[in-house]
Each structure stands twice: as C-alpha cells, then as structure tokens.
Amino acid sequence: MRKAIILTVLAAGLVLIPAAGLFAQQASKIAVVDSAKAFQTSAEGKKALAQFQERDAKIKGDIQKLDDAIRALENRMNTGRLTMTQEALAATQADIDKKTTERKRYEEDAARDFQQFQANIVQRIRAEMITIIDNLAKERGLDLVLDLQTSGAAYANPAIDITDEVIRRYDTSKAAVPPVKK
Secondary structure (H helix, E strand, O other): OHHHHHHHHHHHHHHHHHHHHHHHHOOOOEEEEOHHHHHHHOHHHHHHHHHHHHHHHHHHHHHHHHHHHHHHHHHHHHHHOOOOOHHHHHHHHHHHHHHHHHHHHHHHHHHHHHHHHHHHHHHHHHHHHHHHHHHHHHHHOOOEEEEOOOOOOOOOOHHHEOHHHHHHHHHHHHHHOOOOOO
C-alpha cells in the first residue's frame, strides 16, 4: 500500500515537472505605472493643476466679495440700529438674508461646477495616458500593467516602473498636437 502511494506521488511529480518548466518559460511580463506621478509631472497635468488652482482662487475671491458685502450690510444695520426706521432695518435685514442665500447658492454651484470641471480634465488626461500605456505595453510585450495608486501594491521593483517613459511619451504626443483655439 505504501509503495503504491509513493509510486503515485512519483508519477504525479514526473507529470508536473515538465509543466512547471513550461510555466517558467511563459512567465508573465509585468510593469507598473504611478498614475499620480504621471499626472503631476506631465506637462498637461501641470497645466491642469494650474487651471484648478486658478479656478479655486477665483471662487474663493468671489465668496470673499460676497462675505464682505454681507459684513458691510451687518455693520450698517448695527451702527444705524438706533437711528434707522423699522422699515429701513427690515429692508437691511432682508438684504442680508438675500446676500447670505446668494452666497450659499454660489458656493454650492461653484463647488459642483469645479468638481465637474476637474473630473472632466482628469478623465481626458487619463484616457490619453491609457492609450500611451497600451501602446507601450504592446511594444514591450507586457502582459500586465498595474497602477501603483489603485493596485494596492506595497512594493514594486523600480526596474518594472514605466511611469517616466509614459510621461515622456505623453508630453511628446501633446507637443506634436497644435493647441486648440478657444
């Protein structure tokens, strides 16, 4: 009985040894890309980040102007409380309420518009980079390209990182295309 088990294990081993060799010959080629680094260091990514900051600064400036207008109305009401008529006080309070509502709506609308603006640009750049990554993977015969930002990889050998090549090719592709006039 024991001899039959040993023979079965040996036979299975003889079958699996050539299969292991075949598997070793067909090892997958894997690369990684750091999408955050690619976005932040590419020319288009830098331009997009500048647009985000510019738009954010404009929104903050507009909100500051509305806050200043509300504060001015509140100051006028507080300093004139003893000299203003009830109708004037009520009108000033109505103006404050109107400006406060205007500010709240502006802030909500601006935040929603900014998020949509940001998502559209990020999505466009991502799609363009995916094309670059796809072409690079085909050139190099890669079977799998992982994004370090979303893969959950704790470590990747720098030798398989293609991020810099993706950035270089992406910047080159954008430099070759004439800018679209608005």
